[in-house]
Amino acid sequence: MSDHETNENHAATSTILAEQQAPSAITPMRKAHSGDGAIKIAELFALGEDHKVRLARQIGITHAIVTVTPATRGRSRAQFAESLAKVKADFNAAGMTFDGVESHPVPADKIKLGLPGRDEEIENYQEAIRVLARLGVPMVCYNWMAGLGWYRTKSDVPARGGALVSEFDQQDAERLGLTEWGTVSEEAIWRNLEYFLNAVMPVAEEVGMKMALHPDDPPLSPLRGIGRILTSADAFRRVLAYYPSPWNGIAFCQATFRLMGEDIAALADEWCKQKKIFFVHLRDVEGSRENFRETFHDNGPVNLAQMLRIYHDNGFDGPMRPDHAPTLDGESNDKPGYAMGGKLFAVGYMKGAMDALSIPYE
Secondary structure (H helix, E strand, C coil): CCHHHHHHHHHHHHHHHHHHCCHHHCCCCCCCCCCCCCEEEEEEECCCCHHHHHHHHHCCCCEEEECCHHHHCCCCHHHHHHHHHHHHHHHHHCCCEEEEEECCCCCCHHHHHCCCCHHHHHHHHHHHHHHHHHCCCCEEEEECCCCCCCCCCEEEEECHHHCEEEEEEHHHHHHCCCCCCCCECHHHHHHHHHHHHHHHHHHHHHHCCEEEEECCCCCCCCECCECCCCCCHHHHHHHHHHCCCCCEEEEEEHHHHHHCCCCHHHHHHHHHHCCCEEEEEECCEEEECCEEEECCCCCCCCCHHHHHHHHHHCCCCCEEEECCCCECCCCCCCCCCCCHHHHHHHHHHHHHHHHHCCCCEC
């Protein structure tokens, strides 16, 4: 291309941009508010993560999902009100709304494994829910991964530009053998979940607490000898049918449902319409449930912008957080998936997609 042609193209482009940016052509972006159907962009925080909270506020996040177990572990039920009120006060002082608890409000290992002492843990759980409800916290995101939580076999796999992501390989996991819990059947895990639902859901209904159940990650069974039961959409339908209640719902970790082989767009449509998705983890992975790794939010196989449109079009206006983002250059990888660099990128990606699609958020 000649210099003359290049200059002509630049001039034409400038004219188009000038016309597009003329005051009469600009449509001001409407600032969405709670109740407008706005998706609440949130982040997960542990206690004492002041730097992470400041970064989140600097990029406009005002909704906090908090891991509060350290505030209740080792304390009597009579002390829960004081310790949880302090958590709320600290986040409010930082400009955050305490919108939910993730990963159980109290230790729950004995409940999930059906061990002696589970009834005391259940009583702790019931009291924690009552206290959280009085504090105005609307949701608990819990899981039923007994013995092992979300599980990876590697946490430092190089991805784009040397960023680090986590990976799961079933063969590597099997080589590690059984855990200290030995073999635990799926039937036992189901019985323990039903026991929990019978005890805790009536309290959740009484106080108006949304209970959002997270899928098993990875969604395969058994994992090192322990049965995993929340590995399909039908398993969630079973839970919803077992205890039908407007307070019994789902934490829709979409990448995990995709690894199940489910049609996540169809599931989001189905469960949003039923008002059963209380919380969304927006993330992506590549691979299969037997062998997969995390991706950035812009280079995974799923069209995340399309998923955002589906959530919005079907009335989802709850909290949504980016999950398991890569660890970027210069960051510590001591909490794989939870460093803030990749999260900052993910939130920018989410906001850009929602702005482009006119999806309100806050």
